[in-house]
Amino acid sequence: MPGSRRSHHPPSAERGDAVNGPKLTDMPHQGVKVFADYTAPLTLACEAVVVGSGPGGAVVAKELAEAGLDVILLEEGPPFGAADFRQDAGASLRRTLREHGMRAAMGQTYMPTMQAVALGGGSLINSAICARAPAFALEHWRERTGIGLTRAELDPHYEKVERFLGVEPTRPETLGRRNQLFKAGCDALGISSEPTPRNVRGCKGSGECFTGCRTGAKKSTDVNYVPAAIRAGARVYTSVRAERLIHDGRAIRGITGHVVEPFTGRESHAVRITAQTVVLAAGCMQTPVILQKSGLGGRWVGDELQFHPGLALMAIYDEPIDPWEGATQGYHSLHFLEEGVKLEVLWAPPAILATRLPGIGHLYQRNLLNFDRMAPFDVIAAAERSRGKVRAPLFGWEPRISFDLHKDDMAVLMRGLAILSDISWASGAVGVLPGIVGLPDVLCSKEQAEMLRRAEVRPRDAVIASNHAFGTTRMSRRPEDGVVDEYGRHHTVQGLYVADSGLFVGSPSVNPMLTIMALADRVAQCIAGNR
Amino acid sequence: MRQNERLIVAACADTLFPPGGPIPVSGTEAGLVTYIAAYLRKLSRGRRLLIRLLFLFIELSPLVFGPRRTLFTRLQHDDRVRVFEQMAGSAMYLRHMAVLSLRTLMTMGYFACPEVAAAIIRRPPKEVTP
Structure with a gap:
């Protein structure tokens, strides 16, 4: 069980450098405190405490530590090494994801959403896509809350x-x-497409990104930014859940929480950390919970939750294509981005994808035997008209998440699905599984598939999922319009910052990880500059 | 898992993956009852309760929606298949989602059986080495 044993890693031999990126090391978690290390309540002090080790928090921790601050990085989940990853989908979901992989946004539809709880956060189990938000998306952000952030400013x-x-x-x-x-x-x-830019080195195309990269090719933050933070002097505590901020309404004083057992979440020792600076990077679902439980749930905290809802179809070919081979999401199309549509190749644990195959009994088994001839493609929508909320629960720490997909955004998704169908037929598919209730299980010709353009499909008729969530602590120029300013500074509590996807003022139009990291880098620069 | 829950899981497993089919391993032969029991043990109490309610919903479903007014586990195989087919195509969102959730759980367990995985992924991906 990761996290239940002590780290006995030898010092890492190589340091990631700014030019070539981090180098592969066998022992990336050297120095990380794990559950078994805690034998008494933790009372600590530092200059800056960072909550969350995913794409936002890991960047802030490294940058602040390298700027000379005394940094503590907290992570609720355990560290995972390559040997800890499980290929069984059920075991993997249960071990690496919040609410054992059963988290969902509830609204007019039930929408599963996967949020990681592990050192490295979402970067550990995403498909490593690194895409810059287009200038038009950031322009929409500016129009919405008056922030001055531009693509040119974010590019460095x-x-x-x-x-x-x-x-x-x-x-x-x-x-x-x-x-x-x-x-x-x-x-x-004639649709433009490109190989996805990814944070991988030496990828073998094993298609296992979502259950954790056993080859060590994926450069998730636990193997680069976190080790770099430690080398710069940061202290990293895993299996620590941050719960409540210590503040007087004007200035931050620190944070309290508990040590929690990996996988069960059982509480043990109390944790209290005093610090002049607290950076919340627990993700756009957990950060609002901490703020609300700390009495800082203002007008916008937890509101404006947005997703990139996704729909997928399965293209069927007349010969085996062995879909389990190849990069998880190795190709995508940004051709329709300004219409709010991004098209991608998809892969996930085979058992999860196979659930989409039609039939019960022997028919289902026959379809499973044809799985080697199928390729899943997906569309994600910017969904700018759809909104949800995150609320702290009365008891416990798992947020209550609501989300309603606007009918116009559903229409955008269906338009994307129709284009994916076109792409399938143009690539030689002999059938398409649309996965929509009320439509045929299998569309057998391009002509028949035209019904995807005409069908009036409600969100409840489709299996919609989304792992891109953002917007719950949004940036704004004026305190009346958001939670933090464009540098992640809380509008009213001095020393309190946010550095996760909650900052987003709208959809980034593409996969959010790189934008989270760029914004976190900007937040860190601001904190270091204010010393 | 309680004995009645084991019976429900076994009935669901062999309805989705019956013996004598194109994949020569049935749901129960693939160890789905053991898999689901182990899966439930490791879930939090709240999540475990939700899945238990799902099993109960399946078991009682025929009493309300047919095709025969009896428990799911007392139906013949063909009627059990009809129950799942009706649920999958149901306009009632809860019924539709219930069978989709069940199918996901069962399929995860089915794939976890090495014989099943070998039958479906006939040319397994290259050995993964760090």
Whole structure:
């Protein structure tokens, strides 16, 4: 069980450098405190405490530590090494995700949303896509809350993060047939597409991103930013849940919480950390809970929750394509981005994807045997008209999440699904599984698939999921319009910052990780500059 | 898991993955009852309760929606298949989601059986080495 044993890692031999990115080391978690290390209540002091070790928190911790601050990084989940990852989908979901992988946003539809609880946060189990938000998306943010953030201003931060992560386009030799077919379909239709830029080094195309990279190729923050923070002097405590801020309404004084057992969440020792600066980077669902439980739930905290809802179809080919081979999401199309549509190749644990195959009994088994001829493609929508909320529960710490998908955003998703169908047929598919209640299980021709354009589909008729969530502590120029300013500074409590996807003022139009990291880098620069 | 829950899981497992099919391993032969019991043990109390309610919902469903007014576990195989098919196509969101959730749980367990995985992923991905 990760986190239940002490770290006995030897010192890491190599330091990630800013030019070539971090180098692979076998022992990336050297110095990380784990559950078994705690034998008494923790009472600590530092200059800056960072809550969350995902893409936001890990960047802030490293940058502040390198700027000379005494930093403590808290993470509720345990560290995972390559040997700790499980290929059984059920075991993997239960071990690496909040609420054992059963978290969902409830509204007019039930929408599963996966949020990681592990050292490295979402970067540990996402498909490593690193995409910059287009200028038009940031312009919408400016229009909405008056912040002065532009793409030109964010570009240096993007570049810095990309260099450190070693972001590069998916290499041709790791694409596999699934990604190649998507490209072929896009090419045939004149739709632009590209290999996804990813934070991987030496990817073998094993398609295991969502259950954790057993090859060590994925450069999640637990193997680069966190070790770099430690080398710069940061102290890292895993299995510690941050719960309440210590503040007087004007200035921050620290944070309290509990040590929690990995996988069960059982509380043990109390934790109290005093600090002049607290950076909340617990993710856009957990950060509002901490604020609300601390008496800082103002007008906007937890509101404006947005997702990139996703729909997928399965293209069927007349010969085996071995979809389990190749980069998880190695190709995507930004062609329709301004319409709020991003198209991607998809992969996930086979058992999860197979659930979409039609039939019961022997028919289901027959379809499973044809799984090697199928390729899943997905569309995510910017969904700017849809909103939800995050609220702290009365008891416990798991947020109550609500979300309603606007009918116009549903129509955008269906338009994307129809384009994916076109791409499938253009790449030689002989059938398409649309996965929509009320439509045929299998669409057998391009003509028949035209019904995807005409069908009036409600959110409840489709299996919609989303792991891109943002907006619950949004940036604004004026305190009346948001929670923090454009540098992540809380509008009323001095020394309190936010550095996760809660900062977003709207959709970034693309996968959010790189924008979270660039904004976190900017937040860290602001904190270091204010010393 | 209680004995009645084991019976429900076994009935669901062999309805989704019956013996004598194209994949020569049934749901119960794939160890789904043991898999689900182990899965439940490791969940939090709240999540475990939700899944238990799901099993209960399946068991009682025929009493309300047919095709015969008896418990799911007392139905013949063909009628159990009809129950799942009706639920999958139901306009009632709860019924639809219930069978989808059950299907996800069962399929995860089915794939966890090495014989099943070998039958479906006939050419397994290259050995993964760090």
